[in-house]
Amino acid sequence: MTVKVASEWLNACSGCEISILDMGERLLQVLELVEFVHIPALMDHKYFGQLGDGREIEIPEAEVGIISGGVRNEEHLEVAHEMRKKCGVIIALGTCATHGGIPALSNSYDNAEILERYYRTETTDREDAYPHQGIPPLLDACYALDERIKVDIMLPGCPPHPDHIFAALAALVEGDTPVLPEKSVCDTCPTVRKGKGELKDIRRFLQAPAYTAADEPLDKMRCLLEQGMVCMGPVTRAGCGGDAVHPRCISARVPCRGCYGPVSRGGNQRLDMLNALASNGIDIRSLPENVSLLRFSGAHRQLRPKRKET
Amino acid sequence: MTQVINIQPITRIEGHASIGIELDDDGNVSDARVNVMSLRGFEKFVEGKPAEELPRIVSRICGICPWMHHLASNKAVDGCFGVTPTPTGSKLRELMQTLAHVEDKLLHFYFLAAPDFVIGPDADYAVRNVIGIAKANPELARQVVRMRFAAKMILDKFSSKTIHPVAGVPGGFSKPMTEADRKEILEKMGELMDFALFTIEFAKKEIFPKYLDAIQSVGVIRTGFIGTVDADGALNLYDGRIRLMKPDATYFEFDVGNYADHIGEHVEPYSYSKFPYARCWNEGFSMDLEDPKGIYRANTLARINVADRMATPRAQAELEEFRETFGRPAQATLLYHYARLIEEVYACERAIEILNDPEITNPDVRAEVEPKAGRGVGCVEAPRGTLIHDYSTDDNGLITRANLIVGTTHNIGPMNMSVSQAARTLIQGGRVDEGILNTIEMAVRAYDP
Ligand code: SF4
Ligand code: SF4
Ligand code: SF4
Numbered sequence: 001m002t003v004k005v006a007s008e009w010l011n012a013c014s015g016c017e018i019s020i021l022d023m024g025e026r027l028l029q030v031l032e033l034v035e036f037v038h039i040p041a042l043m044d045h046k047y048f049g050q051l052g053d054g055r056e057i058e059i060p061e062a063e064v065g066i067i068s069g070g071v072r073n074e075e076h077l078e079v080a081h082e083m084r085k086k087c088g089v090i091i092a093l094g095t096c097a098t099h100g101g102i103p104a105l106s107n108s109y110d111n112a113e114i115l116e117r118y119y120r121t122e123t124t125d126r127e128d129a130y131p132h133q134g135i136p137p138l139l140d141a142c143y144a145l146d147e148r149i150k151v152d153i154m155l156p157g158c159p160p161h162p163d164h165i166f167a168a169l170a171a172l173v174e175g176d177t178p179v180l181p182e183k184s185v186c187d188t189c190p191t192v193r194k195g196k197g198e199l200k201d202i203r204r205f206l207q208a209p210a211y212t213a214a215d216e217p218l219d220k221m222r223c224l225l226e227q228g229m230v231c232m233g234p235v236t237r238a239g240c241g242g243d244a245v246h247p248r249c250i251s252a253r254v255p256c257r258g259c260y261g262p263v264s265r266g267g268n269q270r271l272d273m274l275n276a277l278a279s280n281g282i283d284i285r286s287l288p289e290n291v292s293l294l295r296f297s298g299a300h301r302q303l304r305p306k307r308k309e310t
Numbered sequence: 311m312t313q314v315i316n317i318q319p320i321t322r323i324e325g326h327a328s329i330g331i332e333l334d335d336d337g338n339v340s341d342a343r344v345n346v347m348s349l350r351g352f353e354k355f356v357e358g359k360p361a362e363e364l365p366r367i368v369s370r371i372c373g374i375c376p377w378m379h380h381l382a383s384n385k386a387v388d389g390c391f392g393v394t395p396t397p398t399g400s401k402l403r404e405l406m407q408t409l410a411h412v413e414d415k416l417l418h419f420y421f422l423a424a425p426d427f428v429i430g431p432d433a434d435y436a437v438r439n440v441i442g443i444a445k446a447n448p449e450l451a452r453q454v455v456r457m458r459f460a461a462k463m464i465l466d467k468f469s470s471k472t473i474h475p476v477a478g479v480p481g482g483f484s485k486p487m488t489e490a491d492r493k494e495i496l497e498k499m500g501e502l503m504d505f506a507l508f509t510i511e512f513a514k515k516e517i518f519p520k521y522l523d524a525i526q527s528v529g530v531i532r533t534g535f536i537g538t539v540d541a542d543g544a545l546n547l548y549d550g551r552i553r554l555m556k557p558d559a560t561y562f563e564f565d566v567g568n569y570a571d572h573i574g575e576h577v578e579p580y581s582y583s584k585f586p587y588a589r590c591w592n593e594g595f596s597m598d599l600e601d602p603k604g605i606y607r608a609n610t611l612a613r614i615n616v617a618d619r620m621a622t623p624r625a626q627a628e629l630e631e632f633r634e635t636f637g638r639p640a641q642a643t644l645l646y647h648y649a650r651l652i653e654e655v656y657a658c659e660r661a662i663e664i665l666n667d668p669e670i671t672n673p674d675v676r677a678e679v680e681p682k683a684g685r686g687v688g689c690v691e692a693p694r695g696t697l698i699h700d701y702s703t704d705d706n707g708l709i710t711r712a713n714l715i716v717g718t719t720h721n722i723g724p725m726n727m728s729v730s731q732a733a734r735t736l737i738q739g740g741r742v743d744e745g746i747l748n749t750i751e752m753a754v755r756a757y758d759p
Contacts, residue, residue: 011348014324015373015473021421022466022473024459028452031441042421044321044435044751050744052315052331075326075347102370105355114351121353121713124575124584125595133580134330134345159373159473204707206362206480206679214486214673240471252470252477253485257366259474288706292359295367 002032003173006062007039008083010076011103011142012069016094017041019159023166030166033173037062047079061086064172068093070100070299071143075136084149089172093165095158097145099261100299102158104142107303108291111138144299153178156237158259158296163242184263185233185240185247185256190219193226201286202277203228209253218246224255230287231255235272237263261297268302270294312340313740317747320344322422322439323758324374325718329750330580331733337740342733344726344754346583356712361387361681361703362480364712368699369474371716374417377410377465378692378717379699380475381548386699387480389686391707393679398672399482404548405664406469406477407690411547411657412502413461414693415650418758419509420454423647426752427517431524432745457505464495481677489671496665503658510628510651518648527735529643529728529753531599532557534588534606535615536720538691539563543618545656547691553616554588554606559639561616566689569698573715574604576723585723586715597727599734605727608695608720609757610649615639620652622659628652643728646756681707692717694758721757728753 009017017039021027037060038045048054057078065087071077084090095101106114115130145151155168155178168178181188209229211221225231233247237260240248249256262269270293274284284290294302312335318328326347334340352371356364365383369376381403388395395403421440429438429446437445444451465472468491477484518525535555540546543553554572555561564572574589587595587604596603606612615638620626629652636645664670687700695717702711732753736746 009326011350013370013373013376015370015376018373018417018473021417022459022462024463025452025455027455028444031444036441040319040321041324042322042441043439044748046321047318048316050435050747051742052317052747053313054316072350073348102367103350105367106351109351109354114349114354117354118349118351119577119584121575123570123573123586123713123715125577127577127579129579131577131579131582134328134343135347135580135582138349158370204360204362204681206681208484208676214488215490248471249476254470254476254479257363257476288360288708289358292363292367 002035003064004037004062005034005064005066006037006059006083006087007041007066008059008068008079009041010067010069010079010097011072012094012096014041015159016068019162020165023162026166030169034064034169057082059083059086063088065090066093067091067097067145069096070104071139071145071148072103073136073138077139077148080145080149089152090149091153091155091168092145092151093155094160095156095259095261095296098154098156099297100142100144101296104298104303105291105295107141107298108305110305111140142299147300155180156261157239161239161242164239181238182263183238185236185238185260188238188241189223189233189247189250191221191223191250192219193223199226199228199280199282201228202230202282204288205229205255211253218251221253224250229255232258232269232273232293234276235262235267235269236260258293258296268294269297270302313337315742315747317751320751320754322425323755324372327754329729329754331737333737333740337738339733339737342730343580344722344729346581346722349582353712353714356709359709361390361701361707361709362679364701364709365478365480366474366476368714373473375410375414375692375694375717376474377407377472378690378697380478381407382688382690382697382699384478384480385688385690386686386701387688389688390684390701390703391480391679391682392684393481393677395482396674396677398486398669399675399677401664401667401670402483402487402675403478405661405670406465406475407548408657408661408664409461409465411693412506412654412661413458413465415654415657416454416458416461416509418693419647419650420458422758423755426748426755427521431749431752435744438748453505457502460498461502464498468495479676481679483675486673486675487671492665492671496662499658499662499665503662506651506654506658507624510655513648513651521644524749525642525644528749529732529756530641531602531643531724531727531731532641533602533724535612535639536606536608536696537613537616538689538696539617540621542621544621545613545617546621547657549690552689552696554590555616555639556591557639566698567687569687569700569715575715575719581722583719583722586720587723595723597723597730599727599731602727605723606720607724608717609646609693610653611640611646612695613691614649614652620656622656622663624659625652625656628655643753643756694718695720725754725757728756
């Protein structure tokens, strides 16, 4: 028995789809269990019929619909509605879909400011009107998927680990609900923690953290936050290492930036992080700015344009 | 009555685009264009962010070539902060970038483009895809999935995160390579090298000869080319000077820091993406098929056209064979696929070369940096073409201005021309079928990653 799957990418970078391919040989196993009926990255099914003469976007019916990316323009919105209509279960794949992701940093600005910069750079020839023919108008902001359609399963991560994509598909084929990690990145991080520290200021990530040798295991390295650099592990959902592997960035001796979104659905990574720092006696004014603490979760109106002077 | 055909979305490419074709009363093409559908505004929203964070933000421009954005960005930040990465830091960056090319070309050739050649442009869309290939030729498919995955997992294992990498840092690289890492990667590279040679032989024997007619006709246009070369004029993916070649094969070189003197970006009402062109040719911008102005192409075919030679022996032999048949510069659009496989051979050879450099395991991988005001322009050759990140910072090292010229965009003008050429030759008297429309899309796919 195979399960029909439709897959779409909206305001996305295609990294989530590549992560599906990164299941490796398990991919061939998946292809025996699921039948893709629509997936623009790999297959030539078209919205307006194969001869391009249709009038409305049409996607075939499927048991499972996978959507990556947030909703940023009218075409995204139309595709999202059509997917909802045609698919039994909708999976929001990746942090762009679950929380807006990096592209939702644009929510700090209104569209006029975005267009003004892009079409007025020093290398751009000046045109009076911005492009507008045959391309979908922008919505007023970049939305997470669940702000515009009902979503059944959230699979955050930028991108989500292939282990979890595989587990989710395998569960759905069996008719089960996938079980995903709900802890924080710190809960899965083996670095050495000594508890509240002497730390007063927080450093930017401009130097390597202290560790002894290239092959020193992670459980011998001091926690990066306790070494004085911003690490978003405490306020970020676990899972990036996949099954039983350490958090990815920490393994590269680099602090976490929060790409799995907040630990709990409605959490605010910026507020939670600032609180965590402040309650450890760290002066949060030592941070050069804090918008980028929300870089992965600026949808759900967490980032808004600054109010204009009137 | 005019008839409108919407090929939407263009499939088996990375990103969102559509093709609009208008037929006149006689059923001939009166207009054909490529609409690029998305706009995200990175140039704006990186403002005010700490520059050292940009390599981890801008990688999200593209999930197929995140290493390219990550590294061009690191180079630009090095420039802003006035730091030179340690020699081993640079080598590790180049190694990662080269491995990313190795993986990308396998992905593109087998997963995205091959269905048109192996299954055929007229086949039913339900089988004209990588899944169809897996059913038709399971042995080859298993091998392809395994080899692409091997390349990807070298990157994943060593750098810890390869879709949206984090290991490149201003001043160099975040972690050193151990001797054990080096040995393990070198061993896997041997297999990938063999597979690269197998792939180009397979394509030269089994695929390209069958499509010679298509190669000589689909989407063929005459343009200039852009690419990066080293001091000896050899193709370089990671660093060097930009060479801009005219259709008549004359060229000149410039430092990437001066890109704005040479490249302009034109705006058309039907595409969010801009259209870079050679402003320095002083002829303006026109996509007229008979008499284009300012149009050059980027990506594989462009790089092997502008380069005098390949820096590694096997790739050089392949280039010589290619040039003997197709000349320099070669113009036929579908030759991008052939050029891609020559670059695949180069990338494998180059990765092995870097791994054999005794300095690669030197633990001095990261120079200290201090935030300050400055300007930096970083450039690498992404799979889709010359990628330029240009940043300015304030005293605190926060971004005040960013300009990006992304590889894909160089080819937006040429892509429009190729689509228009293909549509005009293939659609006549109102006769349209799925095979024809897919063949028109092939003119776009050739330029993808
Ligand atoms: S979540 Fe990350 S990988 Fe997925 S589409 Fe968004 S930016 Fe790309
Ligand atoms: S703060 Fe960072 S380094 Fe420390 S335990 Fe959490 S994830 Fe690990
Ligand atoms: S450590 Fe943090 S930023 Fe890095 S991959 Fe994991 S969740 Fe994402």
